[in-house]
Amino acid sequence: MAVIETDGLSKYYGDVRGVEDLTFGVEEGEVFGFLGPNGAGKTTTIRTLMGFLSPTGGSATVLGADVRDAGALRAARARIGYLPSDPGLNENVTGRRLIEYHGALRGDVRSDELLELFEPPLDRKVGEYSRGNRQMLAIVLAFMHDPDLVIMDEPTSGLDPLKQERFLEFVRAERERGKTFFFSSHILGEVRKVCDRIGIVRDGFLVELEDVESLIDRTGKLVRASVGGTVTPEEFTIEGAHDVTVGGETTPDETATDGGEETLVTFTYTGAYEPLLRHLLRYDLRDLAIEEAPLEEVFMRFYGEDDAEAVVERVERERRAAEGEDTELEAADV
């Protein structure tokens, strides 16, 4: 049985679309990344799954509990860890007190081990915590009762790179223990490190759902190479290279023997490293950066449309065509 299952799940805030027609499942032991830019509907989905918002359409179950059934969901929450995007922690008590309180409420199986790993300053009042320390405390609170499912809204926000890495490492280890994660983020690089599958949400619609491996193959890398002399885009139409542009800003190389003229070549690359490097080394390569493709470019690559709005419109159109009707959306309050 799927740990999370949604079927046509929608949430409107009056006339404003939070999410619409989400259908997906998260299997036991899976790390599912829910990826999307700001305002895409990630928090709305998470709060609906947690039962804090009621759906305006469709259905969802979490650990078998219908999200509209408060009693069933309350029982399921004993097995759920929740890490909200902005944990509303009591500011006037110490971290230690909050941990004791949560322990009394939901149980404490492993706070000692978690505190060693995440180290929030326990004897200070939470109101005096830095953003990162607040997040570390929230992580301890979310995991201390050893939940089977953890639902996290942008869990690494506010953490420094070292702590982010430590947290992602922890998620990987928890997955090995059979735990299930639903994890929102707007950073592709983060979700690809830990997730098995990714759902991409855009303007409230789920526009992609696939394995991380195939996503990585399709997204490619952004390559920026500075080469001595002049080159044409045609010279870089190698297999796996897309959207080659030549020119743009370059920093003249003072040490170059040919007077420092260089050309910046940029393109997205979906092939293997070896042929790429082999090709680049035919040139007088002066600088090279290979980075992850930004989310917007990933969208463009997926749909061949540079307009994200067009993607949403197309998804909406296709959905309506599949339903064979042009339904009026029913608006409802929270």
Ligand SMILES: Nc1ncnc2c1ncn2[C@@H]1O[C@H](COP(=O)(O)OP(=O)(O)OP(=O)(O)O)[C@@H](O)[C@H]1O
């Ligand atoms: N309480 C609310 N009342 C009205 N509209 C809302 C409310 N909360 C969210 N929305 C709208 O719902 C849409 C989805 O918002 P949501 O917060 O779920 O996005 P998100 O993907 O979590 O964004 P972010 O990454 O910025 O947190 C947005 O258009 C937002 O303006």
